[in-house]
Amino acid sequence: MTQPTLGQILLLAITALLFSAGCVISLARVWWDRESLRIGAKACLWTGVTLSLAALIWHAASRRSWLPLDDNFEAFTWLAVLLTGFVLYVQRTRPLGGLDWFVMPIAIVLLVAAMVLGKTKPQEYVDTTWSIVHRVSAYGGAAAFAVAGAVGALYLLACRRLRHKTLPHGPSLGSLERLEHVTFSAVTLGFALLTIGMLTGLVRAVKGQTTLGEHWFTSPKVLLAFAVWLVYALVLHARINPAFRGRKVAILSILGCVLMVGTLVVVNFVPGGGSGGGGSH
């Protein structure tokens, strides 16, 4: 078990500050929509991503591991990097001004979690094929759902602005159609990954590779994960039932995201919530 060094934590702290600064600068564009602010916010995110990647490589190298996804420190840092990378990618290809307002706070919370849990609860995972697939799919799914939740919030904000019939200053949030499309794409990807994660988790539970015990199917982690899966199944149901679209999809995406965060909290903070050094993820 390798706890992150002070230097690695310091890198993440600087990253969290940069992400916060980027988010605040981006929010400032609501009042002063200047190009310099846009570039400033973007520079903060890029620098933060670079620093957090450096922390990940440093941490993995100190453990002499090829897979930088072996403990809480790395898992949460990866999630934050993935989310920030997604923000940078989307804003480059399909500008959704304001996406960072909702995604970056999640990334910042994840970085703080990485710093705190990485030090206090490193939880080095057991490396089996099932475990690796389970972790990658579960964390990938969580990242996708975080994006879906953030874009859902963006949809509600854009919808509210349209209902208020004003053309506000600041960056365009993107059209409702685009936001809905991104939400569906993120939910579809997240749902597929979560399904894989749940199936591999099932295999691991049956094989006794987890600390969930015999009654693993009644553990809060499993129940919450199933609830999240159901919520997103409902969101995807909107593809079939068109009455179930627009604001309803956005609200459910946010609900699913909150449940996902709840699952992570239960797993990591609630005793008997399903976390375990034996590779519960």
Next chain:
Amino acid sequence: MQRLLVVGLNHATAPLDVRERLAFSAEGRDRAIAALREKFPQSEVALISTCNRVEIYTAREVHGHPRAQEMIEFLSAFHSVQPTEFAQHLYQKGDRDVVAHLFTVASSLDSMVLGETQILGQVREAYDVARNLGATGALLNPLFQRAIAVGKEVMTATAISEGRVSVASVAVDYARRIFDSFDDKCVLSIGAGKMAALVLQSFAQLAPRRLMVCNRSPEKAVELAARFNGEPLPFEQLSDHLVAADIVVSSTGAARPIITAAQVAALRKARRYRPLFVIDIALPRDVESAVGELENIYLYNIDDLQQVVAGTMHQRKDAIDAARAIIERQVEQFVAWHRAREMGPMIERLSQRYHQLASDELQRTLNKLPNVGAAERAHLEELTRRIVNKLLHDPISMLRKSEGMHGASSQYLHAMERLFHLEEDDQESDAEGNADDGAVE
């Protein structure tokens, strides 16, 4: 001698639901002018009715009719709306303020969309209609002609209409906030008037998959559809067209809503709950406001769009200042012209009358003095002329110094008419003046 009065309401003083109840259709405007003329035959009348304002301009004799209250009662009776429902939204202006107001309106400085050129055409149309009905005369003719000239000057001499955000461009901006692409969208125009054409022009540039025009008069639908390579559709199948449409631009002259909330709610399933962007630029409105409360339906009326446009006003502050300077100068010129027109003949008559009186009295006295020589006679004539001039100097100076078209000037003129018994002469002069319409141009 005539006084000006305007009674009206506009986008700044009255909400849309009040304006639409008092709006005049083209035919209604003609009837209203005829009715006012019949009721107040001595007055001049012009009526401006647009989506942003309803204003009745009158010129009447001092103490004549209609008064403001009578115009409110007329509006109430004509539209069958209780005065209590709209009186608090009305403004009334008199004399010089009427001139300044009409010049401001024609220059689009009183418009919600600052710098829009449509209002100038609407003022011209209002004037043409009133003139053709014989409702304008010695005062409203020059007033409206000058207002149109001022509007033109403001549009050409200032940058007021440059960089202007139009209602159509705001509508497109909103559409972009709802839809990502337009090559798979259908745009439906209900109505085929000028405003519909303006908005359709903007949407046509987005290259939608279908562009449909639906109008009660099929000929107009065909004509407008041809302009934008669209399809003319029968008005009777409006519900079917609403199912196909993603964007609806409605601008008919219907007196009642042609799209109801119940109708749209019933169509949502057939539409597969797709978002619908409805732009209602008609007055009275074509679409029930409850339509905008339905899920995934985004309804914008003319006020919603114009308020966004009005938000760009601060960007043209210099142009606004320049326009105001032009209007102020033109108001002064018009008032000066009007004062000269009103006072000049009266002062002339006053002077002639009293010099004549003095001359008559002098002659009577001279007849009693047979030994007065030519030199003495000349001295006496000069004396009486100087006495009359000195007696009239103060009142005439006061008249010339009075502001004109404001209370003081009008009151002095009226008082002089009464004190010096000039009414009959004045009326004769007015009759002559009526033949001089448009002299200000």
